[in-house]
Amino acid sequence: MHFLTVSGPPSSGKTSVILRVIEALQAKQKKIGVVKYDCLMTEDDLSYAKKGVLVKKGLSGSQCPDHYFVSNIEACVSWGVENNCDFLISESAGLCNRCSPHIKDITAVCVIDNLSGINTPRKIGPMLKSADIVVITKGDIVSQAEREVFASRVKQVNPGAVIMNINGITGQGAFELTTLFEGASDIETLKGMRLRFSMPSALCSYCLGETRIGDEYQTGNVRKMES
Amino acid sequence: MHYHDLLLQPLKQLLADYPWLEDFFSSFGLQLQVTEQTLQQYLNQLDPDQLLDLGISQEQLQQSLHDFMAGMLALDEAAEKVESLTIIGGFDKTGSAEQLELTLKPGEVICIVGPTGSGKSRLLADIEWVAQGDTPTKRKILINGGVPDNKWRFSTEHKLVAQLSQNMNFVMDLTAEEFVRMHAESRLVPDPEEKVARILEQANQLAGEQFKPDTPVTSLSGGQSRALMIADMAILSKSPIVLIDEIENAGIDRKKALELLVKQEKIILMATHDPILALMGDKRLVIKNGGIAKIIESSDAERKNLSRLEELDNTLLALRNRIRFGETLEEL
Ligand SMILES: Nc1nc2c(ncn2[C@@H]2O[C@H](COP(=O)(O)OP(=O)(O)OP(=O)(O)O)[C@@H](O)[C@H]2O)c(=O)[nH]1
Ligand SMILES: Nc1ncnc2c1ncn2[C@@H]1O[C@H](COP(=O)(O)OP(=O)(O)O)[C@@H](O)[C@H]1O
Ligand SMILES: [Mg+2]
Ligand SMILES: [Mg+2]
Ligand SMILES: [Zn+2]
Ligand SMILES: [Zn+2]
Numbered sequence: 126m127h128f129l130t131v132s133g134p135p136s137s138g139k140t141s142v143i144l145r146v147i148e149a150l151q152a153k154q155k156k157i158g159v160v161k162y163d164c165l166m167t168e169d170d171l172s173y174a175k176k177g178v179l180v181k182k183g184l185s186g187s188q189c190p191d192h193y194f195v196s197n198i199e200a201c202v203s204w205g206v207e208n209n210c211d212f213l214i215s216e217s218a219g220l221c222n223r224c225s226p227h228i229k230d231i232t233a234v235c236v237i238d239n240l241s242g243i244n245t246p247r248k249i250g251p252m253l254k255s256a257d258i259v260v261i262t263k264g265d266i267v268s269q270a271e272r273e274v275f276a277s278r279v280k281q282v283n284p285g286a287v288i289m290n291i292n293g294i295t296g297q298g299a300f301e302l303t304t305l306f307e308g309a310s311d312i313e314t315l316k317g318m319r320l321r322f323s324m325p326s327a328l329c330s331y332c333l334g335e336t337r338i339g340d341e342y343q344t345g346n347v348r349k350m351e352s
Numbered sequence: 353m354h355y356h357d358l359l360l361q362p363l364k365q366l367l368a369d370y371p372w373l374e375d376f377f378s379s380f381g382l383q384l385q386v387t388e389q390t391l392q393q394y395l396n397q398l399d400p401d402q403l404l405d406l407g408i409s410q411e412q413l414q415q416s417l418h419d420f421m422a423g424m425l426a427l428d429e430a431a432e433k434v435e436s437l438t439i440i441g442g443f444d445k446t447g448s449a450e451q452l453e454l455t456l457k458p459g460e461v462i463c464i465v466g467p468t469g470s471g472k473s474r475l476l477a478d479i480e481w482v483a484q485g486d487t488p489t490k491r492k493i494l495i496n497g498g499v500p501d502n503k504w505r506f507s508t509e510h511k512l513v514a515q516l517s518q519n520m521n522f523v524m525d526l527t528a529e530e531f532v533r534m535h536a537e538s539r540l541v542p543d544p545e546e547k548v549a550r551i552l553e554q555a556n557q558l559a560g561e562q563f564k565p566d567t568p569v570t571s572l573s574g575g576q577s578r579a580l581m582i583a584d585m586a587i588l589s590k591s592p593i594v595l596i597d598e599i600e601n602a603g604i605d606r607k608k609a610l611e612l613l614v615k616q617e618k619i620i621l622m623a624t625h626d627p628i629l630a631l632m633g634d635k636r637l638v639i640k641n642g643g644i645a646k647i648i649e650s651s652d653a654e655r656k657n658l659s660r661l662e663e664l665d666n667t668l669l670a671l672r673n674r675i676r677f678g679e680t681l682e683e684l
Contacts, residue, residue, distance in 0.1 A: 223407055240523050243534075247379045250407030254380075254416070268520045268577060270535050270584050271569075277538035280508055281379045284419035287506050297473065300488070301481050301505070322407065 126205055127212045127309045130198075130226045132191075132219045132252050133236035134245070138262030139216050140169045141293025142236055147176050148296070149303040150212060158210040160201045162194045162217035162226075169216065179208055183350040190217055191224035191324055192331050197350045198226070199315045199338050206313055212306065224324040225252035228338070231318070232309035235286075238263040239275050246278045251322035254283050258305055264290045265297075355418050359392040366391055372540070376420055380413065381406045426509045427540045434458065434512070434592035435496050437479070437619050442490030444643025445471070450491070452644060454637075458592065458617040461610065463630045465623075466639030472623040475639065476595045479621065480513045481505060489642060514591035520577035522569035528552060529565035532584060539588050547587055554583035554612065558604050560669075575604045582609045586616055596622035607632065607662070628665060631658045 133139050140161075147157055158179040161169045170182040181201060185193030194217050205213035217226050219235075227233035235256035237245065240263050246253060253259065259279050264272045276288050287305065291298040319336040329345040358366065364386050366373055377384045384394065395414060403410060436457055441450025456462060464472045471489070478491045482504050485492050494500070495512070504512040524531060532551050536544040556562050558579035563572060572580065582604070585594065594613055610632055613620055624630060631654050638646040671681060 243524055247381075254408060255412060265517070266521055267523055268581050269515050269517055270531070270581055271522055271524055274524070274531070274535050274538060276508060278379075280423065281376055281420065282416070284416055284423050288508060289506075297477065300477075304486070322409070322412075323404070 126202075126210050126313065127232075127306065127311050128202060128205070128215075129212075129232045129234055129306060129309045130215050130217070130228060131234040131236060132217045132226050133260075134238075134241060134249065135218045135220065137236045137238045137241065138260075138291075138293035139218070139236045140172055142260055142262060142291050142299065142302070143214055143216060144172060144176060145291070145293065145296040145299035146214075146303050146306055147173075147178055149300055150306070151176070151178075155211040156209060158205040158208060158213045160198075160205075160213070160215045162190050162197075162215065164190050164218065164220055179205075179210065181350070185348070188329075188348060189221050189224055189324070191219070191221065191226050192329055193348060194226045195320060195324070195331055195338065196329065196343055196347050198228075199340075200350070200352070202312070202315045212309075219249065219252045222248055222250050222252070225250060225255060225320075225322055227251065227255050227321040228315065229319050229321050230310060231312070231315075232257050232306075233321070234258045234260060236260045236262060237279065239267045239272060243275060243278050246275075246282050249282075253279070255321045256283060256286055258302075259283060259286045259288045260302065261288065261290050262293045265292050265294070355421055358421065359395075360390050362388045362390055363394060364388060370421075370424070372424060372537070376417070380408055380416075423509055424540060429510075432510070433496075434619070436494075437593060438494035438497065439475075439479070439644075440492040440494065441644065442485065442487075442492070444489075444641045444645075446641055448643065450643045452647070454644075454647070456619050456621075458619055459614060460635075461614060461620045461622070461633040463622055463624055463633035463636045464639060465625060465630065465636055470639045471642035472639050473597060474642065475637070475644070476515075476597060476621060476623065479593065480515065480595065482512060511591045513593045513595055514585055514589040516581060516585060516594065516596045520574060520581055522572070522577065524569060526569055527566045528555075528563060528569055528572065528580060531569045532580070535584060536588055539590075541588060551580070551583045551587050554587065555580040558582060558609050558612070560604065579604045579609070582612065586612045592618055594618045594620045596620065596624070628658065628661050631655060631661065 131139055131143060150157055159173045161167055161182045164185050167182060170180045173180045181204065183197055202213060233256045235253045237253060239261055261276060272290060279288055289298055289302055291302055315338050318338050323334045323336055324331050329347050330343050335342050363384055367384060367386055374384050436455050438453060438455045441452040443449055464475060466472055474489060478487050478489055479493055481487060482493045482500055483491050529548060529552060532548045533544060536547050541547050552565050559576045563576050606629055630636060631650055633650060636648040637644050674681065
């Protein structure tokens with residue numbers, strides 16, 4: 126199963142971009158699962174369900190959603206595998222710019238929009254700086270030169286990434302992005318894998334710098350999704 | 353110069369040769385000092401706790417520095433020259449073959465016409481992606497007669513295509529001059545100040561109404577923004593192919609704008625229904641049902657009508673100006 130983590134600031138266009146990719150993958154008869162992580166509420170699961178893909182959602186409440194993510198993602202991957210998904214995509218809103226759900230050897234996507242201001246790429250931490258693919262949305266609202274300037278600011282903080290402009294509404298560029306999804310990490314389990322960057326400050330073992338994934342490494346305030 | 357050689361240079365020298373290094377480090381919240389210390393020494397003495405707070409590891413910082421320098425140094429390399437662009441037909445939405453092979457050369461202007469939803473933007477996207485039968489249209493695009501390197505697809509340094517899109521809004525909080533300077537700096541062009549001045553001057557020649565260098569980009573009119581973007585593209589972009597997706601509307605001297613771009617020896621494809629622009633093109637590709645249904649060469653008879661169209665256009669422009677200056681149109 127291909128597994129990708131998609132994250133990005135709130136309302137940057139994550140769901141829109143994932144939906145456009147889902148359309149392109151469904152045209153190729155692929156089975157897709159999506160896990161949506163958010164803090165307080167989300168209706169994204171309904172948008173995904175409407176597309177006929179398998180959906181799971183988890184709300185972290187008072188916890189940092191990225192800490193919550195890492196405590197639950199292994200089980201979600203098993204769920205995707207059990208359901209014979211060809212693709213599993215996780216969507217999580219980067220609410221705290223310090224944490225990031227990206228996992229070593231798992232294709233990591235960060236979605237950021239052209240309207241967020243030229244200094245935003247600098248303010249976002251590992252979620253942007255360690256992503257493999259950076260998708261920039263809402264290019265339809267700004268001029269081409271502004272798109273270029275914004276992309277160059279992204280490139281400055283993550284020069285190794287593939288940077289693509291995608292229109293989340295019309296899907297322009299989504300076909301091209303889909304080819305990268307098709308080449309994404311292919312796994313059966315997350316056992317033994319590590320986060321790309323530690324997530325300090327909060328209450329659980331991951332707050333204390335733990336990067337290993339698995340129940341045995343989780344201590345303190347760990348919440349689990351309802352299965 | 354190689355990355356490893358750069359690491360052994362003193363910061364003082366590096367900052368003089370590659371001033372963009374300072375901005376690179378500051379984007380991670382780090383500050384380079386002008387000292388005799390080498391870059392390697394500087395990196396080695398960074399406090400791991402400070403890096404942790406900044407959300408980056410030593411290893412990632414070095415990797416990013418390596419990738420960034422490679423990209424910046426690549427900007428200096430001459431881009432491969434594009435002598436021709438070939439479109440090999442695929443299939444329209446009904447599955448009928450397009451059956452065409454069309455080769456375009458620098459300096460040519462090709463117009464793309466057809467109703468909304470017919471596939472104009474898709475054709476432009478096929479070219480930008482250098483499609484190899486892997487898009488819904490199954491078209492193939494050749495560069496200089498051959499299948500081009502995959503690097504065109506994702507490169508930000510050597511983009512095959514520069515796009516001028518319908519939308520010309522700005523959201524950045526910068527003046528026209530600051531904006532163009534930031535753009536020029538990101539492109540690492542030699543003598544950015546001269547380029548910035550030239551772009552602003554050109555833009556003012558194209559725009560109906562003048563604007564000042566310290567005008568915020570967000571308060572430029574539609575015509576002024578468009579003029580600025582065209583001047584910016586003509587002077588800064590190294591991309592050999594220009595795609596223009598529907599820029600109608602007045603407010604800029606379209607003829608001069610197109611001439612400015614043609615002068616740069618680029619291949620220009622533009623989706624347009626503007627009769628003046630269409631007649632200035634060498635050919636018109638008529639798109640129907642997702643396929644190129646017909647190719648019309650602009651005829652001499654059509655070209656002769658161009659001057660009449662320009663007269664009509666000027667008449668309208670004059671009327672527009674009379675309205676602008678508070679006159680009435682009781683008499684034309
Ligand atoms: N104009 C424009 N709007 C876009 C684009 N992409 C997304 N949007 C709009 O931006 C808004 C937010 O998009 P979402 O896809 O819900 O963003 P998100 O990142 O999933 O948001 P959360 O999950 O709530 O954090 C919606 O109104 C979208 O229609 C784009 O490329 N252009
Ligand atoms: N040959 C084709 N085969 C299949 N789909 C196509 C083809 N050409 C265009 N399309 C699709 O048709 C839709 C409308 O095309 P678009 O290029 O946006 O039209 P226009 O720019 O002319 O309004 C897009 O979703 C596009 O991907
Ligand atoms: Mg969402
Ligand atoms: Mg279009
Ligand atoms: Zn956090
Ligand atoms: Zn925690």
